Amino acid sequence: xxxxxxxxxxxxxxxxxxxxxxxxxxxxxxxxxxxxxxxxxxxxxxxxxxxxxxxxxxxxxxxxxxxxxxxxxxxxxxxxxxxxxxxxxxxxxxxxxxxxxxxxxxxxxxxxxxxxxxxxxxxxxxxxxxxxxxxxxxxxxxxxxxxxxxxxxxxxxxxxxxxxxxxxxxxxxxxxxxxxxxxxxxxxxxxxxxxxxxxxxxxxxxxxxxxxxxxxxxxxxxxxxxxxxxxxxxxxxxxxxxxxxxxxxxxxxxxxxxxxxxxxxxxxxxxxxxxxxxxxxxxxxxxxxxxxxxxxxxxxxxxxxxxxxxxxxxxxxxxxxxxxxxxxxxxxxx
Amino acid sequence: xxxxxxxxxxxxxxxxxxxxxxxxxxxxxxxxxxxxxxxxxxxxxxxxxxxxxxxxxxxxxxxxxxxxxxxxxxxxxxxxxxxxxxxxxxxxxxxxxxxxxxxxxxxxxxxxxxxxxxxxxxxxxxxxxxxxxxxxxxxxxxxxxxxxxxxxxxxxxxxxxxxxxxxxxxxxxxxxxxxxxxxxxxxxxxxxxxxxxxxxxxxxxxxxxxxxxxxxxxxxxxxxxxxxxxxxxxxxxxxxxxxxxxxxxxxxxxxxxxxxxxxxxxxxxxxxxxxxxxxxxxxxxxxxxxxxxxxxxxxxxxxxxxxxxxxxxxxxxxxxxxxxxxxxxxxxxx
DNA sequence: CTGAAAGCGCTAACAT
DNA sequence: ATGTTAGCGCTTTCAG
Numbered sequence: 001x002x003x004x005x006x007x008x009x010x011x012x013x014x015x016x017x018x019x020x021x022x023x024x025x026x027x028x029x030x031x032x033x034x035x036x037x038x039x040x041x042x043x044x045x046x047x048x049x050x051x052x053x054x055x056x057x058x059x060x061x062x063x064x065x066x067x068x069x070x071x072x073x074x075x076x077x078x079x080x081x082x083x084x085x086x087x088x089x090x091x092x093x094x095x096x097x098x099x100x101x102x103x104x105x106x107x108x109x110x111x112x113x114x115x116x117x118x119x120x121x122x123x124x125x126x127x128x129x130x131x132x133x134x135x136x137x138x139x140x141x142x143x144x145x146x147x148x149x150x151x152x153x154x155x156x157x158x159x160x161x162x163x164x165x166x167x168x169x170x171x172x173x174x175x176x177x178x179x180x181x182x183x184x185x186x187x188x189x190x191x192x193x194x195x196x197x198x199x200x201x202x203x204x205x206x207x208x209x210x211x212x213x214x215x216x217x218x219x220x221x222x223x224x225x226x227x228x229x230x231x232x233x234x235x236x237x238x239x240x241x242x243x244x245x246x247x248x249x250x251x252x253x254x255x256x257x258x259x260x261x262x263x264x265x266x267x268x269x270x271x272x273x274x275x276x277x278x279x280x281x282x283x284x285x286x287x288x289x290x291x292x293x294x295x296x297x298x299x300x301x302x303x304x305x306x307x308x309x310x311x312x313x314x315x316x317x318x319x320x321x322x323x324x325x326x327x328x329x330x331x332x333x334x
Numbered sequence: 335x336x337x338x339x340x341x342x343x344x345x346x347x348x349x350x351x352x353x354x355x356x357x358x359x360x361x362x363x364x365x366x367x368x369x370x371x372x373x374x375x376x377x378x379x380x381x382x383x384x385x386x387x388x389x390x391x392x393x394x395x396x397x398x399x400x401x402x403x404x405x406x407x408x409x410x411x412x413x414x415x416x417x418x419x420x421x422x423x424x425x426x427x428x429x430x431x432x433x434x435x436x437x438x439x440x441x442x443x444x445x446x447x448x449x450x451x452x453x454x455x456x457x458x459x460x461x462x463x464x465x466x467x468x469x470x471x472x473x474x475x476x477x478x479x480x481x482x483x484x485x486x487x488x489x490x491x492x493x494x495x496x497x498x499x500x501x502x503x504x505x506x507x508x509x510x511x512x513x514x515x516x517x518x519x520x521x522x523x524x525x526x527x528x529x530x531x532x533x534x535x536x537x538x539x540x541x542x543x544x545x546x547x548x549x550x551x552x553x554x555x556x557x558x559x560x561x562x563x564x565x566x567x568x569x570x571x572x573x574x575x576x577x578x579x580x581x582x583x584x585x586x587x588x589x590x591x592x593x594x595x596x597x598x599x600x601x602x603x604x605x606x607x608x609x610x611x612x613x614x615x616x617x618x619x620x621x622x623x624x625x626x627x628x629x630x631x632x633x634x635x636x637x638x639x640x641x642x643x644x645x646x647x648x649x650x651x652x653x654x655x656x657x658x659x660x661x662x663x664x665x666x667x668x
Numbered sequence: 669c670t671g672a673a674a675g676c677g678c679t680a681a682c683a684t
Numbered sequence: 685a686t687g688t689t690a691g692c693g694c695t696t697t698c699a700g
Contacts, residue, residue, distance in 0.1 A: 005455050007677055018687045023679055033685060048448050050456035054391035055677035058692050063388065068439075081617055086420040097444050102458070105402075105439040109431050114382050121339050122384035123693095124436070227621045257621050264623040283415055284618055287561045287591050289598045341693060352671045357695055367669060389693035392676050457677095 067125035091303030173205020185247030192251025227258030234262035290332035401459035425637030450480035507539020519581030526585025561592030568596035624666030
């Protein structure tokens with residue numbers, strides 16, 4: 001069965017044409033007569049012929065590949081755990097494929113510190129989508145400066161030389177604050193880590209929204225952005241300070257769910273004693289009990305836009321950052 | 335800034351050696367004098383030199399790329415939603431990188447029906463890891479027959495010509511049944527769809543375990559394997575049949591969480607009225623309230639093993655399927 | 669220990 | 685409308 005590999009020259013011979021004709025025919029070049037094109041294509045299908053991508057890329061100097069670089073904060077090489085991030089990647093994948101590109105899944109471990117050299121000079125990809133700004137943006141800056149075709153999923157308000165696509169995090173924070181206060185919260189608390197670009201915006205919006213609604217008694221509980229950390233922090237706080245808050249705006253749904261678990265275990269009623277709002281709208285938000293009110297990020301549109309902007313860059317256009325709309329999804333937790 | 339691309343020949347000139355020496359030096363070929371090697375390598379680093387992967391692949395006839403093919407059942411192109419699957423991919427990614435390979439993230443949309451042609455002949459990857467056997471395995475079979483280096487994440491008991499790595503699903507089912515009965519369940523129910531290879535094993539083990547424990551009053555509630563479907567199905571069943579079960583073995587954690595939501599909304603107590611056991615041990619299992627007893631699958635080891643077996647195949651070794659150990663993690667839901 | 673040169677399979681400029 | 689051919693940048697055989 002191990003059929004032997006046909007090369008373009010073999011296919012051309014089978015079709016009784018030259019390699020250039022075969023090449024053009026496969027690429028549907030109108031220079032070639034329609035019948036010839038179809039004959040070659042049919043033959044290719046019959047023999048399960050595939051162009052050698054390596055040869056093609058060498059010749060064309062482009063790869064038709066987009067790299068997705070997952071930019072984790074953690075120093076230790078670690079697998080990703082946040083369902084939201086993975087959802088973003090999955091939606092990017094869809095969008096990339098829809099444009100006829102392939103997706104190289106990468107990370108800082110492989111790419112090292114010279115992203116331009118690795119991806120572009122190394123002819124591994126034509127452009128890169130970075131998922132997650134994280135805390136340190138030096139490498140992103142460096143790659144952008146080197147002229148790497150690049151789009152970043154992060155906070156679009158970032159003042160940087162590269163293109164960012166992301167949700168309106170500030171507005172999301174405002175909406176959350178307003179909603180909590182609307183529901184009767186007098187002492188809402190932000191749960192997260194404003195050191196991250198995106199979360200700093202969410203926190204800023206939260207404070208602004210609360211202030212505008214006349215609430216100044218806001219708190220900030222700074223934690224690692226994992227559900228475990230949220231669970232621990234809420235437990236710790238209840239033990240030490242008692243229940244001195246009546247609303248939580250969590251920086252992500254996973255964080256919100258961790259916090260809710262701690263509350264439920266201590267018989268703090270949600271939403272009666274504490275109103276909770278999350279961020280992201282992951283699948284679990286709807287499935288948790290009580291279901292979680294949250295700020296929905298449109299990952300589908302995000303993928304679409306990230307890819308569109310990257311391809312625009314590749315075709316030499318000047319593109320700029322843009323902000324995705326978000327929406328508050330009201331459920332039982334508030 | 336846009337530095338211009340160095341090719342190997344340029345680097346060689348800078349180093350005052352021939353391209354062949356430069357090439358060997360970069361690959362740490364001991365044929366080259368140590369000092370020369372180091373001089374070339376240092377120069378390469380200084381100039382951010384990267385080999386052109388396309389040229390290298392064309393010459394070597396191998397890519398140092400492993401493709402991961404996510405095999406979804408759904409006809410419609412769709413983004414993946416199950417956090418467990420994504421966790422598996424993420425752990426494969428880690429393992430692939432650790433071996434110095436890169437990861438091409440693909441799907442049936444891109445690969446079409448001739449996987450051998452697309453990946454191997456097309457020189458896109460040296461081998462493929464398929465995640466998810468799904469219901470239809472014809473394409474996997476076809477690729478395996480064609481001689482494609484291939485490892486599948488699925489049920490290792492599968493009687494097939496290809497190598498499968500997966501958990502001991504049957505044992506998992508048995509453990510779940512025994513545990514439920516141990517906890518006092520007299521009428522345990524399986525929630526899932528035995529049409530999937532892996533789930534059929536889980537169901538088989540569940541039945542066998544129950545029978546051995548002297549319980550014959552098991553039920554099967556056949557549903558799509560999503561949390562939403564589980565939620566709907568449990569609601570529907572409670573409305574129609576009342577509470578005629580006192581234990582649930584869900585085919586996945588997401589399904590279990592959906593079922594639990596329906597139970598909680600109708601004030602059915604977990605675990606007092608109904609004991610619940612899930613499968614996978616996703617992050618949410620620990621965060622849900624009550625936390626979810628489940629069968630843990632070791633995705634880290636899975637990634638490691640999948641890659642190891644694939645690389646063994648690439649180096650011409652004969653490899654066979656193998657089973658990962660699973661463990662019951664007892665939490666509050668049972 | 670190092671260099672010269674062939675050739676991997678494709679595409680496109682340049683014939684015809 | 686199609687064919688001839690050069691050359692993309694690398695690795696490795698063969699020759700020193």
